[in-house]
Amino acid sequence: MIRLQEYQPGDVVLPAGELGKGFCILESGVLEVVRDSKVLSEIDMKGSIFGELSEILGLKRDANIIAKTEAKVRHVEESVADIVRKNPKVAIKLIKTLGRRLYRMNRIAAKEIEDKDTHNISNTLGVTVLVVDDKPNIIRQLSDIFQRSEWVVKSASDEASALRACEDSTFSAILISMALPNDTAVDLRRKLKTNHNVLNTPVIGMIVKGDEVAQKKALDAGFADCVTKPFDANKTEAVMYKVMNLDSSARYFKFVDDYLFFKLPPELSTFVLDDIKENMDKRIRNTINEGILKLIIDVSFLEEVDENAIEIVGEFAEKIEDMKLPMRGAIIATGEDADMWNNLDGCEEWGICEDLDDAKEHLAKDPEELEEE
Known part of the structure; x- marks a missing residue:
């Protein structure tokens, strides 16, 4: 018996924990x-066979097969042995399918052994992003955006160079322009799924703002998400942090030596403000958990000290004061109005410093020594 079934994103096609019978074909x-x-x-090639191993090995499925996009699947609900007896050509296709899987798993295993000694080192090198676009300006713009998070950007101008790069290296994420000629983006996405170096690397599409057709094409092809041109630096970074499963608050908060460093970006858009506020409590808890009792807030990069800037610093200081934390603070601020930060609740005793070295020196002093000054 063969039945064709349609699935919506999130629907379970084959559940884990069941002993299967027959197999499925992706339409x-x-x-x-x-x-x-x-x-x-991922399974994305039309005609792909899957789900047969459960019956062949006599084992319950240990993973769920879930629809990522709208999908159509043919369920062949007959024992594999009976199917093969009736149609030997099916046996050949099954053997080829299993052979390809075994080949890919062997390559992955070999790569893991090869990288074993350097794995920990490579993890410390941070994020590396591959950008596939034939427009040099796009490469430069993304490089400038990702430099803020100290990410390394590599580039490829076409499908061939992108595939070569992925054969030689691993990447934290891959950005592909949906405007590449001859529908290259979708074809490249499909080929990357067979590359052991980037098998589970998130791939993001780059589209022109408002191009819903390109966005749908990207998501249907298995892209993790899309970023729009012209790039909004904050929103582009947010998408990247999300697909790489990274903590977005690392753009503003980080631990340096024995203090928490909170750096406000040049522009405080609504998006940035919401992102900071959303992560503020978590960062304070993490600071307490680390046993850190020193805080430096850098407002010197702000293009404009407006109500939003004052509100966000004040809210942060008030949270610390309300929690009665014995935390000492310093604010890096320049200009004639630098001292006004001491007027905020919770910031009255904080040092106003010209740069990071000055702030660190201030916090290194004994509180009694500061009172004498």
Whole structure:
């Protein structure tokens, strides 16, 4: 018996924990293989066979097959043995399918062994992003944006150079322009899924703002998300942090030596303000957990000291004061109005410093020594 079934994003095509019978054939769409909430791989090629191993090995499925996009799947609900007896050509296709999987798993295993000694070192090198676009200006713009988070940007101008780069290196994320000629972006996305170096690397589409057709094409092809041109630096970064599962608050907060460093960006858009406020409590809790009792807030990069800037610093200081934390603070501020930061609740005793070295020196002094000054 063969039945064709349609699925919506999030629908379970084959559940884990069941002993399967027969197999499935993907007609359209993209599916994900998910175990313990982690996406192991994707199935996106029309005609792909999956789900047969459960019956062949006599084992219950240990992963869920879930629709990532709208999908159509043919369920062949007959024992594999009976199907093969009736149609030997099916046996050949099954063997080829299993062979490709085994080949890919062997390559992944070999790569893991090869990288074993350097794995920990590479993890300390931070985020590396591959940008695939034939427009040099786009590469420069993204490089400038990602420099704020100290990410490394590599570039490729076409499909061939992108594939070569992925054969030689691993990446934290890959950005592909949906405007590449001859529908290259979708074809490249499909080919990257067979590359062991970037098998689980999030791939993001770059589209022109308002181009809903390109956005739908990207998401249907299995892109993790899209960023729009012209780039909004904050929103672009936010998408990247999300797809890479990174803490977005690291753009503003970080631990340096024995203090928490909170740096306000040049522009405080509504988006940035909401992002900071959303992460503020979590960062204070993390600071307490780390046993850190020193804080430096850098407002010197602000293009304009407006009500939003005063509000966000004041709210942060008030939270610390309300929690009765024995935390000492310093604010890096320049200009004639620098001293006005001491007027905020919770900031009355904080030092106003010209630069980071000055702030660190201030916090290194004994409180009694500061009172004498």
